Amino acid sequence: MAHSVEFKNITKYFPGVKALDDVSFCASGGEVLAFLGENGAGKSTLLKTLNGDYQATSGEYLLDGSPVHFRSPHEAIEAGVSVIYQERQILMELSVAENIFLGRMPANKFGWIDIRQANKAAAKIISEFGLPIKPQTKVKDLSIAYQQMVEIMKAYSRDNLKVICFDEPTASLSDAEIDSLFAIIAKLRDEGKVVIYVSHRMSEIKRIADKVAIFKDGRYVTTKDARTTDESELIRLMVGRDLGDIYDNLDRNKTIGDELLRVEGLFSDYVEPVSFTLRRGEVLGFSGLVGAGRTEVARAIIGADKALGGKIFLEGREITNRSPHDAMMNGIVYVPEDRKTQGILANLDVSKNITISMLDRNSNAIGVLDTKKEEKIVEDGIRSFSIKTPNAEKKIVELSGGNQQKCIVARWMATQPKVLILDEPTKGIDVGAKSEFYHMICQFAKQGLGVILISSELPEIIGLSDRILVMSNQRIAGEVMREDATEERLLALAMTEGGKN
Amino acid sequence: MEKGKNMWVRVKSLIPGDKLILIVALIIVVAIFSSLNGNYFSWTNFVNILVAASLIGLVAIGHTYLIIAGQNDLSPGSVAAFTGVLCATLVSMGLPFVLAALVTLLSGVVVGLFNSWMVNKIKIEAFIATLVTQFVFRGFAYILCDGRPVSITDSAYLSIGATRFLSIPLSVWIMLVLILIFGLVLAKTKFGRSVYAIGGNKDAARLAGLNPQRIVTILFVIMGVVTALGGIVFSSRMHSGQPAANVNLEFDAITAVVLGGVSFTGGVGDMVGTILGVILIQAFNTGLIMVNVPSFWQYVARGALLLFALTSDYIRKTKREKALLEASKKALASNN
Numbered sequence: 089m090a091h092s093v094e095f096k097n098i099t100k101y102f103p104g105v106k107a108l109d110d111v112s113f114c115a116s117g118g119e120v121l122a123f124l125g126e127n128g129a130g131k132s133t134l135l136k137t138l139n140g141d142y143q144a145t146s147g148e149y150l151l152d153g154s155p156v157h158f159r160s161p162h163e164a165i166e167a168g169v170s171v172i173y174q175e176r177q178i179l180m181e182l183s184v185a186e187n188i189f190l191g192r193m194p195a196n197k198f199g200w201i202d203i204r205q206a207n208k209a210a211a212k213i214i215s216e217f218g219l220p221i222k223p224q225t226k227v228k229d230l231s232i233a234y235q236q237m238v239e240i241m242k243a244y245s246r247d248n249l250k251v252i253c254f255d256e257p258t259a260s261l262s263d264a265e266i267d268s269l270f271a272i273i274a275k276l277r278d279e280g281k282v283v284i285y286v287s288h289r290m291s292e293i294k295r296i297a298d299k300v301a302i303f304k305d306g307r308y309v310t311t312k313d314a315r316t317t318d319e320s321e322l323i324r325l326m327v328g329r330d331l332g333d334i335y336d337n338l339d340r341n342k343t344i345g346d347e348l349l350r351v352e353g354l355f356s357d358y359v360e361p362v363s364f365t366l367r368r369g370e371v372l373g374f375s376g377l378v379g380a381g382r383t384e385v386a387r388a389i390i391g392a393d394k395a396l397g398g399k400i401f402l403e404g405r406e407i408t409n410r411s412p413h414d415a416m417m418n419g420i421v422y423v424p425e426d427r428k429t430q431g432i433l434a435n436l437d438v439s440k441n442i443t444i445s446m447l448d449r450n451s452n453a454i455g456v457l458d459t460k461k462e463e464k465i466v467e468d469g470i471r472s473f474s475i476k477t478p479n480a481e482k483k484i485v486e487l488s489g490g491n492q493q494k495c496i497v498a499r500w501m502a503t504q505p506k507v508l509i510l511d512e513p514t515k516g517i518d519v520g521a522k523s524e525f526y527h528m529i530c531q532f533a534k535q536g537l538g539v540i541l542i543s544s545e546l547p548e549i550i551g552l553s554d555r556i557l558v559m560s561n562q563r564i565a566g567e568v569m570r571e572d573a574t575e576e577r578l579l580a581l582a583m584t585e586g587g588k589n
Numbered sequence: 590m591e592k593g594k595n596m597w598v599r600v601k602s603l604i605p606g607d608k609l610i611l612i613v614a615l616i617i618v619v620a621i622f623s624s625l626n627g628n629y630f631s632w633t634n635f636v637n638i639l640v641a642a643s644l645i646g647l648v649a650i651g652h653t654y655l656i657i658a659g660q661n662d663l664s665p666g667s668v669a670a671f672t673g674v675l676c677a678t679l680v681s682m683g684l685p686f687v688l689a690a691l692v693t694l695l696s697g698v699v700v701g702l703f704n705s706w707m708v709n710k711i712k713i714e715a716f717i718a719t720l721v722t723q724f725v726f727r728g729f730a731y732i733l734c735d736g737r738p739v740s741i742t743d744s745a746y747l748s749i750g751a752t753r754f755l756s757i758p759l760s761v762w763i764m765l766v767l768i769l770i771f772g773l774v775l776a777k778t779k780f781g782r783s784v785y786a787i788g789g790n791k792d793a794a795r796l797a798g799l800n801p802q803r804i805v806t807i808l809f810v811i812m813g814v815v816t817a818l819g820g821i822v823f824s825s826r827m828h829s830g831q832p833a834a835n836v837n838l839e840f841d842a843i844t845a846v847v848l849g850g851v852s853f854t855g856g857v858g859d860m861v862g863t864i865l866g867v868i869l870i871q872a873f874n875t876g877l878i879m880v881n882v883p884s885f886w887q888y889v890a891r892g893a894l895l896l897f898a899l900t901s902d903y904i905r906k907t908k909r910e911k912a913l914l915e916a917s918k919k920a921l922a923s924n925n
Contacts, residue, residue, distance in 0.1 A: 413800060429790070435785065436789055444794070450779070451778065485917065487917065
């Protein structure tokens with residue numbers, strides 16, 4: 089009997105975000121369905137809804153044709169739905185067999201665990217998978233690839249496994265390891281399981297998937313045949329056509345001034361020495377893979393991480409930032425990458441979020457706040473960044489992600505900075521708000537600010553930057569001028585020394 | 590009937606809902622205990638409740654700030670006992686009362702610095718770090734006086750507990766004035782705003798240019814000083830510094846603060862709730878004594894009250910989250 093899993097009009101809200109918007113798709117046993125989409129397209133929310141980590145706000149979830157409501161991953165696993173995540177979900181101190189049968193170890197009638205039988209059963213699965221590992225080995229002694237295999241075997245060992253999902257499974261695997269993973273995925277498929285494969289590596293999807301479901305901004309776009317649809321078509325569907333026009337229509341700053349910021353050999357615990365300059369009115373892009381050290385450069389500059397050496401010059405004068413407060417006083421401000429955990433103050437309203445960095449300037453000698461001054465700043469912020477909020481007393485988490493981000497920008501622009509560092513400013517916000525941000529960034533450059541733009545989205549960084557620094561392995565791997573910037577060039581630089589860990 | 594309804598609406602618009610519940614709860618508590626013991630409903634008893642609440646109130650000021658900032662403090666009971674013994678000892682050694690009081694307040698500063706040092710520098714959770722202080726300072730209190738209460742004969746010292754102003758004892762006035770001042774600071778100043786900010790999200794607050802470690806230090810110092818002040822006032826009322834006094838003081842103060850609407854998750858609450866919570870809990874504790882609840886059962890009742898406070902904190906939190914989700918849904922729908 090072929091299994092199937094189907095979503096009908098699934099919608100999922102989080103405070104400030106509509107993570108899934110009326111998503112429907114269907115996957116049947118005996119085929120591999122790939123989920124394709126950019127960061128923030130909703131893939132991980134989908135997986136978490138599939139395995140019961142999240143519950144859909146509305147819509148239907150059908151497993152083998154009948155509706156299910158999983159309240160926890162445990163319930164989903166019991167019903168035969170397993171997700172293999174990027175982060176290992178296994179217990180390092182236990183053996184392979186103990187992990188495979190975790191929570192249902194064979195036991196005799198006194199509850200005494202029969203380890204020998206567990207090992208025997210594990211050995212059988214291991215040989216089915218054709219792996220050279222022993223049931224008794226502790227998982228921490230295995231390579232990452234084999235640890236992942238243990239997770240797959242754990243899911244596989246359940247008789248009722250119906251659906252198995254892989255979340256970027258090849259992220260830390262070598263080519264040979266990918267081969268053996270794909271062999272196992274093929275085996276699962278041939279046994280009639282539903283296999284869902286999440287990745288944004290196009291070549292892998294072409295290789296392993298039968299069908300591709302494409303998602304964009306939390307919406308389901310379409311499903312295509314993986315083998316007959318060509319890559320550029322898939323990319324077009326995934327990215328959407330509208331962004332190309334957005335970049336072309338930007339009113340970019342054309343007059344770049346003299347040197348504003350110079351960083352010389354700056355390093356911290358998290359980044360190797362970096363040197364670069366930023367000019368007035370310039371948008372300087374920082375590209376590179378996640379974890380290449382871009383955020384860490386920003387944090388070292390503003391003093392969020394302790395700088396262990398190197399110099400920073402602002403307008404030719406050497407400055408030291410021992411804390412973000414110092415940096416702000418010097419005129420360097422940073423809009424952090426993770427809005428939720430580092431940007432917004434979720435317990436406070438829009439007004440207090442915007443004015444939080446102006447407390448010193450808005451209070452008198454004994455620290456009493458001047459509410460008139462605050463109101464004025466808030467009004468200006470809401471107007472100039474067109475923040476959509478019914479009033480300034482709304483809790484910031486009630487706004488959409490894009491509007492929350494605008495509040496953070498308004499917070500910093502109120503301090504009249506000279507250098508604005510934006511770290512993934514458009515992550516997880518919808519296309520409309522993205523284009524507003526792009527216009528805003530160009531406007532800032534025109535006003536003479538130096539803008540440092542950290543972004544993982546290549547079209548974004550190419551479309552906005554005057555100059556791009558590419559980081560790899562906590563170093564600056566190269567510099568590309570706007571005219572010469574292509575996605576291939578940036579990727580090639582980002583991958584340099586990539587294998588050196 | 591219609592008229593009564595209108596009145597209710599007007600009252601509700603004047604007083605925020607969560608405070609109204611506290612006032613109603615206070616009325617119910619007073620009504621119940623008054624019906625059980627006729628002496629409960631009297632001016633003398635109300636003044637007694639306020640006097641007994643004055644130490645809890647001082648400590649609750651510190652707890653309001655600390656818990657809003659996402660911290661906590663389990664040491665005030667011991668520290669109040671220690672500072673009471675210290676002040677009494679210094680005076681009995683011949684030091685003028687004013688000087689002795691200053692030294693005692695300074696010891697409160699030291700306690701605060703020590704607590705914040707553990708929290709900021711050794712990164713110990715405040716709950717556990719201040720447990721250290723609770724034990725150490727209980728020990729110091731006994732060591733200082735060799736386990737025997739230090740009696741007070743100095744008239745200036747004794748007048749703190751004895752003086753009345755407008756027929757209300759000075760200790761009550763001290764609590765009320767300080768609650769008013771610290772309430773204004775919390776609501777109206779940049780320091781107060783910073784406390785809410787670091788309680789909401791410490792990392793984000795630091796990136797926004799605040800200095801969470803410095804704020805936490807100041808908060809523990811405030812707690813140390815108000816507790817030391819409480820210790821002085823209490824010893825004056827008791828006519829002696831007692832090393833065994835004030836056990837579970839922090840328990841009552843934390844219960845009061847949480848009853849008053851300060852959330853254990855940080856970032857939420859205010860001083861108006863705290864004063865209502867303080868009066869409510871003391872009205873409750875005094876009532877238990879006056880209706881002769883056996884003292885062992887009083888423990889159970891007070892534990893139940895804390896559980897009630899925490900449960901309502903949880904319900905408020907869930908309600909807030911639900912409301913936020915609904916509101917953001919609306920915001921998103923109107924955006925698209």
